[in-house]
Amino acid sequence: MSDTNRSWILVQRPVGDDFDAALKFRELPMPEPGPDEILVRTLYLSLDPANRGWMAGPTYIPAVPLDGPMWGGIQGRVVRSNSPDFQQGDIVGGFGSWSDYCVLPASGANRIPDMGGLPLTTALSLFGGAGGTAYVGVLDVGQAKAGETFVVSGAAGSVGSLAGQIAKIQGCTVIGIAGSPEKCAWLTGELGFDHAIDYKHENVRKRLAELCPKGVDLYFENVGGAVGNAVIANLAQNGRVVLCGMVSQYNNSKPEAELDMLPVLLKAGTVKGFILLNHLDRLGEASMKLAGWLAEGKIKYHADIADGLENALTAFKSLFTSGASHRGKLMVRVDPAAN
């Protein structure tokens, strides 16, 4: 094992979409685990729009400190354990850093069990944050019911692609909004969405009015901005909006993400924000249900894997480039030997 550790360091808060200036790839000394900590070889790094918020300032968690390694969800293999709960070789998930190796508190690491024939990446792509967010958002927060019209934006993304499929299983008519004809074809083809709208080439507001003249009962919001307003303009009486993300707005110079609330007022609608951290007790059920649906062939997922820690920045930027070919769950394979 090397005595240095490559790491992406947050050297300044991001300004707009200038992540090149915010993050620098550096070589640091290998970290030492303290009492009740474990040293982990990073296998996969999860890349999510929420990373941007953590870089920018305090949210529901403190901001990533400047001149320290960037934070994020990781999967890794324990190489040294100062905790009775973990042994060398254990595969764990947790909140680590964008580094070859990182130290996790034992209390913040979760053992990832052997999933039979499923690759390790399934724990990021289907279970964990992506599937948990989709499950809780559609069923707990959104209360999706059979027969309802369900719309999801960012539909080809990690959460959106699962949210639409869960709503479909629930018996909803599902419409996905995504940024290219290829993504739309994937949604209605492989994933079984009823309709897909390509917001780069179609008028979302008019198209929705055609597809669902009675309005949108439940909108799973991942993007905000003009797409969000186009859906909200089509809200049904008592329609609900689940506010999961507003990725189109995250690189704005002003830290706001405005949406038109007039239809919400006039239609007596509800907008409900949620953060998965407040629903961690639901992850067990979510994983079991998702595993069952996977076994029955009712749900599909896609792992979008970039190779090499040095490519994390380039991959991360693709999350914010509308129309980029990225679909499904974006991650970086840090250890070339990871399955």
Added chain:
Amino acid sequence: MSDTNRSWILVQRPVGDDFDAALKFRELPMPEPGPDEILVRTLYLSLDPANRGWMAGPTYIPAVPLDGPMWGGIQGRVVRSNSPDFQQGDIVGGFGSWSDYCVLPASGANRIPDMGGLPLTTALSLFGGAGGTAYVGVLDVGQAKAGETFVVSGAAGSVGSLAGQIAKIQGCTVIGIAGSPEKCAWLTGELGFDHAIDYKHENVRKRLAELCPKGVDLYFENVGGAVGNAVIANLAQNGRVVLCGMVSQYNNSKPEAELDMLPVLLKAGTVKGFILLNHLDRLGEASMKLAGWLAEGKIKYHADIADGLENALTAFKSLFTSGASHRGKLMVRVDPAAN
């Protein structure tokens, strides 16, 4: 009785705040009540921001037809009845027109009982739409609870001034936002609000952060725009926003009223739109409770009365002029003899 009837006619949809071009005062033939209709001498005309929406286009009710009389809430005295349910001399409330006389369907008229020592205007200022909206908004939609921090904008208006007092009775700490030092003094003085913020002279966002460092549990939104965003920026964890109106935005050229939803997402908040029409079954309870609070001296109201139907337009415009001296429930006394 004259055989002509003065009436405000909607000659074009309003553009921005140009109500002078939209409404013209004209003399028309006296209307004739048909079967099951009543002819009513207008006593008072209720002026509300919602009138603007009804002029502009379809909302939760159809748009006011062009070249017809403007619609609104009225109180009147029955002068001729073609319905067994009403007799000449009955005092009724309903959805009529901005006219000296108007025809109402008997099914759309409500008899206003003698209220003892209370003037007829109490039915507009305290009961009816203003009090009903405040009651349902604070208690049913908002679920205000003792010990919570409650903020209301448009706090010196008809609904806002009652909403704040109802939240106070409920045991909340109440902060009102209004547009002049005089209005603020009225809120904290006569109405017993805990604090008031003058948004024309104070930084609402900073002032709220000082007054309630733990955040706003419940925001009763009447105005939208910058004031709305300043409150939402101070939302507490799981904070709620009751969307009652967004009057600052109604004269916008684009029919939108955007609010920042990022704090709603990050704080797992809820925004709930509501329209009193969906809660008419609650008006009976609301009136009884309001009457009881009035008798106990726990709630106060103010009738802001303009005299003369010909002055309805000027009075209406004051609803949209921030900092205008108007406070409480705005109405026009159409019949000079009305009590």
